[in-house]
Amino acid sequence: MSSDALLSVHDLRITFDGIEAVRGLSFDVRPREVLAIVGESGAGKSLTARALLDMLPRGASTSGTIEPDLAAHRGRRISLVPQDALSALSPVHPVGDQLAAAVRSVARVSRKEARSRAIAALDRVGIPDAAGKARAYPHEYSGGMRQRAVIAMATINEPDVVVADEPTTALDEEHRDQVLRVLAEQREAVGAALVLVTHDMDVVRDHADRVLVMYAGRLTELGPAEEVLGRPRAPYTAGLLASLPQHAPPGRRLPALRGTPPAPGALPPGCAFAPRCPLAADACRTEEPEPQEVEGRLVSCHRWAELPHPATKLFQAQAQAQERAQEQV
Amino acid sequence: MSDALLDVRDLVVRYGGVTAVDHVSFSLAPGETLALNGPSGCGKSSTALAVLQLRRPDAGEVLFEGRELTTLTERELRPLRPRMQPVFQDPYGSLSPRHRIRDAVAEPLKVQGRWTGTDGPARVAELLDRVGLDPSYGDRHPHELSGGQCQRAGIARALASEPRLLVLDEPVSALDPSVRAGVLNLLADLQDDLGLGYLFICHDRAVVRHFADRAIEMREGHVISA
Structure with missing residues (x-):
């Protein structure tokens, strides 16, 4: 593990259904950096991201090391922005309650304090009338707003690492840029590193400091995004x-x-x-x-x-x- | 325009009280690619379905090779349908999972009475070869093919009808980038060789800029720029 790493992955192997999908992958995540992981379907990028969070699908087995074990403090030190915001939110609870619950899951604060932090977080990601919208349910949010609410939830506890797994794939171009801008702002605001899983090279060019290119479960190329793309x-x-x-x-x-x-x-x-x-x-x-x-x-x-x-x-x-x-x- | 392959005039599609396509007009020449571009929900796929008469429009005219389609009965449309073929986004969803690729490509020939025991199989092999699939893929089922191979099989099936117009609804959006280029190149080749007109629905502006001769942009059912 190099001294400046926030998270060090060494010889990660992930076997799923008897097939080795990630085959000996080593990389670091550095403080406050944006590391993009790119690759096509089956390259193992999403499995790698999930392994960082210890959120692999049932039946997956891993070997290798990921240090330190931030995933033991998932929700506080490392968090996820998933691809599908709708399924990430409970349909039967108001969005504000879900953010407040995220706060209270890691911090001993009053309900009132958690609630005001939830409203502030929704406000920060640019949700108009945050106090009112905190009482609304996910189905009352538009697609872009839901994705912003999920970003608010992922950053509300000021984690060290935010993992975003194809956060804009389900969105069209206009919402894509808007959501990425909010994600970049929030990451910056809380000083987190961002691991951004994507297959979109324009996103890498616009947002990443470094890029890890994966092919067939292995590292193909890893380096400064501008140089690798250039x-x-x-x-x-x-x-x-x-x-x-x-x-x-x-x-x-x-x-x-x-x-x-x-x-x-x-x-x-x-x-x-x-x-x-x-x-x-x-x-x-x-x-x-x-x-x-x-x-x-x-x-x-x-x-x-x-x-x-x-x-x-x-x-x-x-x-x-x-x-x-x-x-x- | 009298020499247009497709002439759409004031097309309207409503779903209940919602107007998905609101007086959209455009025309497409043989051998030309016209892109319909816009965000999700802008009405581009509804336009495609209405052009194909898979969903009858609520108002407007669709002239295909000079014939007005909206007033035709299903029976009258039937001989015209082979000439305008769709290719959809989801390559696996477009082919029956229970049929071999060979049978999926043969089906239009059989339905249209153009199948003979001697020429049929050779025609299927030729079509598969035309889309860059080794004819041995004919023995496989869709799930045994990659997304790009499956999309090629879908294109071969569309070509079996000897169409003049392909309505391509996000044909490469589900494909990986390294595979997408090959399918776009195939479509460009087919257009050059066969003179097909393409109505190309795509939300990716970079693909549209590269691939289409002209593009019209839709927003909330309207054409906002042509």
Whole structure:
């Protein structure tokens, strides 16, 4: 554990239904930082986030260490902003009562004090007429307001770490920006670190200090967000960025990664990304790369030094070769 | 516009007292992609359903290849339906979990009386190949395919009807980014080769900017910018 870490994850493995979904993951969360965890479905990002909170689904087993054990003080030192705000709130209790209960679960304060803290928290996240809205039920809130109420609940006890698991996936673009702004403000206000699980690279660019890119349950790349996004060193990161329409070169064909992410439990031998990687060599198909230090970041790739910059052309060529191969069939 | 593939005029869709689509008009040329963009609840999917006559609009006209659809009976619509095909957001929900991919793609051919024992299977294999799926995937069930493969199968099924118009309702929103690009490229290829018109419903502005020729933005049932 490095000295400046708030939370240190070492060799985390999560097995679910007999399948190892997270396969030896190590990273730190630093005080007051925003660490984004990105990856596609099945990459293990949500399981990793849940492991930080000791909130894994039943049937999951873990090995490795997460220190210190903030999850033992869940709700006080570490808290969750879930994807689906509606199911995070009880439908049969007023929102204010639920926030007050969160306060009283960790602090010996009077009901009246808890209630006034709840109203103040709703006010801070920009809920108009907070005192009145505290008496309302979740179904009387709009989608964006509900998500803000959940952010208020996650930050009301001033935790050290807030884990947000795809907090904006269910929202459209306008609400997305608004909710992320509120989340950033509240995190700043209480001085918490934020672990932000997302698949949205624009969110990473706008909000993260560091980014952990996961693929098939492993660390692919971890480093300062601006540098990783500006010049990815792992071919998967580069391919993912190149395939986004907002970064695409003019013309209608997007640089595309061939194939699909592997299903957990059906991994190829060697590097899990090798079958889709335009740089894959023999070593990649036999030996899984370990994270290594490259220019102030961690990269798991045998071939990182061969990756051109920008890598767009590499993936365009790959997409074109794939099309040609199909035409010949 | 007389050469339009699709001409929608003053379309209105109401659900009870709520007007979901409020006098929306647009037209789409063959080989063109028109995006309908807007936040959830703005009426873009209701517009799509009304264009397809899957939900009959409460007012307005839908001219498809010059024919007014809203006044036609179901029986009169039936021969036109193959020519306008939907592709939906949820790739698994669009295909029956109990049918093999091969049967899902064959079904339109059979229903439309274009299936023969000799040519049918070859046509299915050709369609699967056309969407970038190895024909061996025909033996699988939807749950044995990834989301992107499943969406390709849904597109193959739509193509089986030899449509002129595809109504694409958030076709890539459920897909991972690295898979999404491949499906968008496939749609671009199909349009170039077959001259299909696309009514492309999508809430992601970056995808719309990249993929569509034109976009109209909806808000609370209205077109706010075209």
